[in-house]
Amino acid sequence: MDAENRHILIVDDEISICEVLGQFLRREGYTVSIASSGEEGLSILRGGDVHLIISDIKMPGMSGVDLLKQIKADSLSLPVLMTTGFPTLDTAIEALKLGAYDYMTKPFHLEEIGEKVRRAFQSRKLQEENLLFSRLVSLHEVTKTLASTLEVQELNCKFLDFSLRMIKADGGSLLLVDQAGKLAITETAGDHYEPAFWLARPFVAVSRLVAQQQEAVLINAQEPLPDERLLPLPGGCRSMISFPLKTPSRVIGVLNLLRNDAHDPFAGLDLEIINVLASQASISIENVRLYHNIRDNYLKTIRAFALAVEAKDEYTHGHSENVMKYTVVLAKHLGLPEHELELVKYAGLLHDIGKIGISENILNKAGRLTSQEFEEIKRHPELGARIISDVPFLKSLVPMVLHHHEFYNGSGYPLKIAGNAIPFGARILSVADAYEAMTSDRPYRKSLTQSVAFSILNDERGKQFDPHIVDAFLDIMNSGNT
Numbered sequence: 001m002d003a004e005n006r007h008i009l010i011v012d013d014e015i016s017i018c019e020v021l022g023q024f025l026r027r028e029g030y031t032v033s034i035a036s037s038g039e040e041g042l043s044i045l046r047g048g049d050v051h052l053i054i055s056d057i058k059m060p061g062m063s064g065v066d067l068l069k070q071i072k073a074d075s076l077s078l079p080v081l082m083t084t085g086f087p088t089l090d091t092a093i094e095a096l097k098l099g100a101y102d103y104m105t106k107p108f109h110l111e112e113i114g115e116k117v118r119r120a121f122q123s124r125k126l127q128e129e130n131l132l133f134s135r136l137v138s139l140h141e142v143t144k145t146l147a148s149t150l151e152v153q154e155l156n157c158k159f160l161d162f163s164l165r166m167i168k169a170d171g172g173s174l175l176l177v178d179q180a181g182k183l184a185i186t187e188t189a190g191d192h193y194e195p196a197f198w199l200a201r202p203f204v205a206v207s208r209l210v211a212q213q214q215e216a217v218l219i220n221a222q223e224p225l226p227d228e229r230l231l232p233l234p235g236g237c238r239s240m241i242s243f244p245l246k247t248p249s250r251v252i253g254v255l256n257l258l259r260n261d262a263h264d265p266f267a268g269l270d271l272e273i274i275n276v277l278a279s280q281a282s283i284s285i286e287n288v289r290l291y292h293n294i295r296d297n298y299l300k301t302i303r304a305f306a307l308a309v310e311a312k313d314e315y316t317h318g319h320s321e322n323v324m325k326y327t328v329v330l331a332k333h334l335g336l337p338e339h340e341l342e343l344v345k346y347a348g349l350l351h352d353i354g355k356i357g358i359s360e361n362i363l364n365k366a367g368r369l370t371s372q373e374f375e376e377i378k379r380h381p382e383l384g385a386r387i388i389s390d391v392p393f394l395k396s397l398v399p400m401v402l403h404h405h406e407f408y409n410g411s412g413y414p415l416k417i418a419g420n421a422i423p424f425g426a427r428i429l430s431v432a433d434a435y436e437a438m439t440s441d442r443p444y445r446k447s448l449t450q451s452v453a454f455s456i457l458n459d460e461r462g463k464q465f466d467p468h469i470v471d472a473f474l475d476i477m478n479s480g481n482t
């Protein structure tokens with residue numbers, strides 16, 4: 001910034017000092033404003049665009065120290081040079097503690113002032129560069145986090161939250177284009193900036209314009225509106241950035257960020273930061289959408305597979321869906337977190353997918369199975385695990401599908417592992433699967449009654465099944481919570 005673009009505000013109740021100082025600084029090339037009281041100084045400051053303040057400490061009304069406190073309370077990152085005709089160490093220390101850049105005692109040499117002003121500007125530049133560097137470092141971290149988030153709501157929430165923090169905004173809203181092609185408020189952030197706040201006409205107008213033009217808009221309350229289709233910001237709003245979220249083919253939404261009138265307006269650097277953040281977020285939002293579409297399609301296919309398995313055996317009709325229901329109820333009761341619950345749910349649906357590779361004659365055999373036929377059936381967990389291990393979304397289900405016939409005492413199959421070595425999800429699945437099988441008709445027997453099935457589960461506590469899970473299951477069934 002050239003000296004002439006640097007705006008210095010002098011606050012002093014002694015007009016002669018203001019005039020001498022003002023003249024000197026103007027000669028040095030600075031733009032100077034003068035205020036004869038703290039109150040007047042504050043009002044010039046809130047008008048924006050002041051880069052340094054030289055303020056007297058002792059003034060009638062608002063003192064220089066009160067002015068300094070107010071500036072810091074407004075989080076204005078301005079260097080303040082204090083001047084005083086009655087120097088005491090206490091005043092100096094208090095001013096520095098409150099965040100003054102430096103102080104000078106009257107009468108001062110103009111050269112001394114010139115030097116301190118130059119140093120204050122240098123120090124501010126350095127501070128801004130440090131700030132920029134630390135923001136760039138955090139920006140890198142933030143974009144990495146966004147790229148690795150796969151849940152829609154979590155991604156929206158993180159994106160908005162990061163945007164607010166990165167450019168110190170007080171409130172924000174994220175609007176995404178819905179299936180009908182309309183912008184809808186998806187997420188809001190900041191105290192006092194609830195969804196209803198963002199329905200005000202100025203915000204609707206700017207969001208529409210930004211989506212339509214695919215260009216960002218920066219509105220500062222004290223400057224003319226950048227487009228005639230826009231409306232002035234509501235009272236209390238100092239500055240707003242509205243940013244389009246784009247993929248190479250279309251606009252997917254708009255990000256709105258706001259600062260209230262207690263803070264500095266947004267500047268070009270804030271826009272640059274949001275540019276980087278929004279570009280990454282747009283890619284992540286679109287990726288998550290695609291990911292969910294693909295996942296839904298995969299799951300539809302896999303469901304069809306599960307049905308195909310059941311179609312091979314008329315007796316197992318609906319078995320997988322029922323196992324899935326019991327599994328979910330059990331997993332909830334056992335307090336599994338949401339994402340693991342989702343996994344056991346699909347494992348419930350897919351646990352017998354490997355039967356697709358087992359002969360129908362064996363699956364439907366009404367009589368007793370020979371040991372060779374039983375060995376053939378016992379291959380289904382491994383076959384199933386192999387089928388789903390090639391599907392990226394289903395890979396994490398492999399341990400549950402592979403081990404759903406392991407026994408708690410180690411005498412199950414395929415690996416004969418025991419106790420806690422059997423994945424927890426597989427132990428849940430094992431109880432749900434056994435109960436469902438026992439209470440439905442099979443080629444070789446009619447369904448058992450509920451009470452017989454309960455007593456078998458009880459007998460097998462610690463043998464076939466994890467006792468803790470049997471107890472949980474019986475609890476649920478006896479309390480009628482299915």
Ligand SMILES: [Fe+2]
Pocket residue numbers: 351352380404405
């Ligand atoms: Fe099975």
